[in-house]
Amino acid sequence: MDSGSHAGEPSSSxxxxxxxxxxxxxxxxxxxxxxxxxxxxVTSPLPVGRKPLVCVHGVPNHMTYADFxxxxxxxxxxxxxxxxxxxxxxxxxxxxxxxxDSQESTDDFYKHFKGKRFSSLEPETCNVLFVIDVQxxxxxxxxxxxxxxxxxxxxxxxVCLERLDQETSGTLTTICNHSFHCSCISKWTDSSCxxxxxxQQQPEKSTCFLCQTSENLWMCVICGFVGxxxxxxxxxxxxxxxxxxxxxxxxxxxxxWDYAGDNYVHRLIQSKADxxxxxxxxxxxxxxxxxGSCGCSEDPEISEAVLNSKVEAIVNEYSELLSSxxxxxxxxxxxxxxxxxNETEREIAKAVEQAASxxxxxxxxxxxxxxxxxxxxxxxxxNENLLKNRDIWKAKLNEMEEREKNTLRAKDEKIxxxxxxxxxxxxxxxxxxxxx
Numbered sequence: 001m002d003s004g005s006h007a008g009e010p011s012s013s014x015x016x017x018x019x020x021x022x023x024x025x026x027x028x029x030x031x032x033x034x035x036x037x038x039x040x041x042v043t044s045p046l047p048v049g050r051k052p053l054v055c056v057h058g059v060p061n062h063m064t065y066a067d068f069x070x071x072x073x074x075x076x077x078x079x080x081x082x083x084x085x086x087x088x089x090x091x092x093x094x095x096x097x098x099x100x101d102s103q104e105s106t107d108d109f110y111k112h113f114k115g116k117r118f119s120s121l122e123p124e125t126c127n128v129l130f131v132i133d134v135q136x137x138x139x140x141x142x143x144x145x146x147x148x149x150x151x152x153x154x155x156x157x158x159v160c161l162e163r164l165d166q167e168t169s170g171t172l173t174t175i176c177n178h179s180f181h182c183s184c185i186s187k188w189t190d191s192s193c194x195x196x197x198x199x200q201q202q203p204e205k206s207t208c209f210l211c212q213t214s215e216n217l218w219m220c221v222i223c224g225f226v227g228x229x230x231x232x233x234x235x236x237x238x239x240x241x242x243x244x245x246x247x248x249x250x251x252x253x254x255x256x257w258d259y260a261g262d263n264y265v266h267r268l269i270q271s272k273a274d275x276x277x278x279x280x281x282x283x284x285x286x287x288x289x290x291x292g293s294c295g296c297s298e299d300p301e302i303s304e305a306v307l308n309s310k311v312e313a314i315v316n317e318y319s320e321l322l323s324s325x326x327x328x329x330x331x332x333x334x335x336x337x338x339x340x341x342n343e344t345e346r347e348i349a350k351a352v353e354q355a356a357s358x359x360x361x362x363x364x365x366x367x368x369x370x371x372x373x374x375x376x377x378x379x380x381x382x383n384e385n386l387l388k389n390r391d392i393w394k395a396k397l398n399e400m401e402e403r404e405k406n407t408l409r410a411k412d413e414k415i416x417x418x419x420x421x422x423x424x425x426x427x428x429x430x431x432x433x434x435x436x
Contacts, residue, residue: 017039019095021085021088050130051106052101053097053134058093066187068096075105078105081099084172110128211232211233215228220247221247236248
């Protein structure tokens with residue numbers, strides 16, 4: 001990992017501590033290194049010079065990878081990479097190095113989980129520390145210098161067979177250096193690795209029931225008796241001679257030995273050199289120096305026939321294994337396609353339903369528009385008739401006013417005539433009176 005800082009280089013006055021760690025299957029390869037951490041400071045909870053890289057120190061071994069992912073909750077989607085490592089002198093606990101996509105997400109994770117209990121039933125608390133630098137001191141296979149560096153060709157997840165791309169989904173590297181998507185490993189409830197079955201929670205060291213030695217131990221798969229091998233006191237083979245329990249498990253390599261056939265029962269075993277599965281050479285039951293001392297391979301035709309039969313059996317076995325794996329992959333992708341198809345059909349049905357609802361609304365709106373148009377036409381006709389009636393009645397009113405004026409004028413003239421006649425009559429009456 002490069003020593004560059006996301007928020008500036010830490011000053012020399014900052015208190016730091018170094019913790020050695022290791023990872024990998026000890027029987028195959030082991031990677032060792034040292035992580036430099038900021039000291040806990042109550043007065044300054046967020047140290048200056050921190051990076052988007054934290055260490056969750058002292059996680060109990062009983063917490064599986066799925067349990068820890070569930071404990072992180074919604075912060076999983078902000079994690080680019082998580083690597084599980086073991087700390088020296090802490091056999092019952094492990095640590096998690098977590099890289100986040102931003103400093104803000106790192107600070108929120110630190111504030112939320114600092115001092116939080118892993119479980120309400122247990123006293124262990126989450127100890128979150130900011131990481132200054134991670135240095136690898138041991139040799140790493142394929143020249144891997146840092147778990148933060150990525151090769152040009154990205155590996156694939158053994159579960160979903162998709163690329164391990166940090167930009168699209170976070171990755172989790174187990175304690176045995178196998179990487180998975182966080183979403184895939186979170187569904188694995190077992191504490192062992194899905195690839196090599198290495199268990200992060202190692203069992204307590206067993207001892208021979210008779211001599212109490214802890215080296216070269218064998219366990220009877222019938223009754224569970226633990227005894228030492230023939231290179232020690234030979235208590236395991238003595239147990240077989242006493243009980244006739246012919247199958248015994250070697251605790252170091254997890255291989256089963258058949259005392260009756262004087263051979264391992266496994267056809268394939270895990271190589272200590274590279275961890276790959278290789279065929280175990282069978283010992284001849286007729287002698288201890290291999291086939292050649294008993295004459296079972298003197299006839300080349302018989303040897304060739306036996307070899308061809310073995311090869312054919314192995315080819316058939318691996319063909320069936322490959323067919324089953326391909327069938328599982330076919331079912332897996334068909335399930336994904338069917339799920340997408342169902343989702344598409346649901347969306348189409350929803351769109352059709354929305355279109356039908358919109359069409360119904362459109363019909364209602366058109367009906368309202370037609371009704372409004374009809375009412376408008378009716379009101380226009382009424383208005384036109386009213387205007388016509390207004391003109392008619394206005395003409396009649398003018399005619400009546402004119403007729404009334406004429407009548408009044410005639411009355412006035414008649415009144416004036418009557419008044420004139422009355423005046424004349426009065427004059428005549430007055431003249432007659434004077435004449436008498």
